[in-house]
Amino acid sequence: xxxxxxxxxxxxxxxxxxxxxxxxxxxxxxxxxxxxxxxxxxxxxxxxxxxxxxxxxxxxxxxxxxxxxxxxxxxxxxxxxxxxxxxxxxxxxxxxxxxxxxxxxxxxxxxxxxxxxxxxxxxxxxxxxxxxxxxxxxxxxxxxxxxxxxxxxxxxxxxxxxxxxxxxxxxxxxxxxxxxxxxxxxxxxxxxxxxxxxxxxxxxxxxxxxxxxxxxxxxxxxxxxxxxxxxxxxxxxxxxxxxxxxxxxxxxxxxxxxxxxxxxxxxxxxxxxxxxxxxxxxxxxxxxxxxxxxxxxxxxxxxxxxxxxxxxxxxxxxxxxxxxxxxxxxxxxxxxxxxxxxxxxx
Ligand SMILES: [Zn+2]
Numbered sequence: 001x002x003x004x005x006x007x008x009x010x011x012x013x014x015x016x017x018x019x020x021x022x023x024x025x026x027x028x029x030x031x032x033x034x035x036x037x038x039x040x041x042x043x044x045x046x047x048x049x050x051x052x053x054x055x056x057x058x059x060x061x062x063x064x065x066x067x068x069x070x071x072x073x074x075x076x077x078x079x080x081x082x083x084x085x086x087x088x089x090x091x092x093x094x095x096x097x098x099x100x101x102x103x104x105x106x107x108x109x110x111x112x113x114x115x116x117x118x119x120x121x122x123x124x125x126x127x128x129x130x131x132x133x134x135x136x137x138x139x140x141x142x143x144x145x146x147x148x149x150x151x152x153x154x155x156x157x158x159x160x161x162x163x164x165x166x167x168x169x170x171x172x173x174x175x176x177x178x179x180x181x182x183x184x185x186x187x188x189x190x191x192x193x194x195x196x197x198x199x200x201x202x203x204x205x206x207x208x209x210x211x212x213x214x215x216x217x218x219x220x221x222x223x224x225x226x227x228x229x230x231x232x233x234x235x236x237x238x239x240x241x242x243x244x245x246x247x248x249x250x251x252x253x254x255x256x257x258x259x260x261x262x263x264x265x266x267x268x269x270x271x272x273x274x275x276x277x278x279x280x281x282x283x284x285x286x287x288x289x290x291x292x293x294x295x296x297x298x299x300x301x302x303x304x305x306x307x308x309x310x311x312x313x314x315x316x317x318x319x320x321x322x323x324x325x326x327x328x329x330x331x332x333x334x335x336x337x338x339x340x341x342x343x344x345x346x
Contacts, residue, residue: 025077026221026251027070027084029213031231034093035100039126042236047099049239054107056241057085062248064109067142068187070220071211077222085248087111088213088231090146090191092120097132101141114146114191114213117177130181137182144189145210148174154198154264154340164204171208189213196317196340198264202227216319216338219252223277228263230336246332253324253335254278260337266344268312272320272337276303282324282333289321297322313341 195215218230
């Protein structure tokens with residue numbers, strides 16, 4: 001055989017191996033807030049809907065994984081035993097204890113609660129109490145950090161030293177409060193309030209030894225940005241079982257995160273440039289949306305595409321989502337890029 005054919009076969013074989021390892025080594029995280037009928041619709045599922053979700057997960061053959069174990073497995077490049085889902089809750093509302101937990105116990109599903117500690121310390125109505133959080137923790141529920149006061153972390157004029165010290169304080173104080181009340185060492189995980197982060201904040205988390213959890217959609221794989229771990233929202237308009245089923249089955253598009261621009265931008269029509277790390281079996285036809293409205297992405301090379309909003313985005317959070325059907329499996333590759341548009345003042 002000619003040398004060039006051998007080389008081509010080796011490349012083909014190793015890319016197939018990489019793709020196989022890649023496909024088996026991802027999982028999806030869901031994020032909930034309330035399980036109740038009398039709380040804000042956009043962040044709530046009813047107990048009936050929540051049961052429906054748990055049943056959907058079980059009947060479609062997923063295992064619900066302990067988040068720490070799944071992250072360890074994925075980060076070490078190992079495959080997970082079965083298609084896997086992790087369940088998380090943000091904020092620390094009382095209905096997690098009264099409504100969600102009994103159902104999760106019934107299904108024997110592990111889960112994680114990201115808690116903002118000030119609201120617990122102030123015993124605010126509708127929030128968990130420290131006794132309830134201790135009870136959850138004692139029964140194997142993972143408790144993690146959602147800052148002290150749940151304030152915006154990156155909506156500031158300057159990202160200077162004073163800003164860094166102030167947000168560092170909100171993170172480390174919350175961790176201390178949790179660890180003191182639970183009398184245990186907890187994972188160093190931060191769920192960003194409102195899913196808002198920027199590169200200086202990610203750098204701070206890295207220095208402090210934390211992982212960061214965001215609120216844009218997509219799966220987790222070895223190449224994920226572990227300082228902006230995506231999670232699929234499953235409440236409000238996202239509670240629909242048919243769309244949830246598609247998300248559960250999705251795999252992360254293997255985008256090179258190191259080349260993505262900061263979430264915070266002063267551009268009202270920011271351009272996403274996404275670069276695939278490897279040629280997975282996704283279709284060249286991308287289904288892209290800006291805040292839910294269909295947009296056309298442009299391939300600029302075999303592995304790169306760009307997407308720009310066709311209208312000016314208002315100040316605040318926005319998402320570009322792109323999916324693409326696998327040509328060999330019954331699933332979509334999924335990628336979401338969050339933006340926080342903060343126009344320059346004056
Ligand atoms: Zn929150």
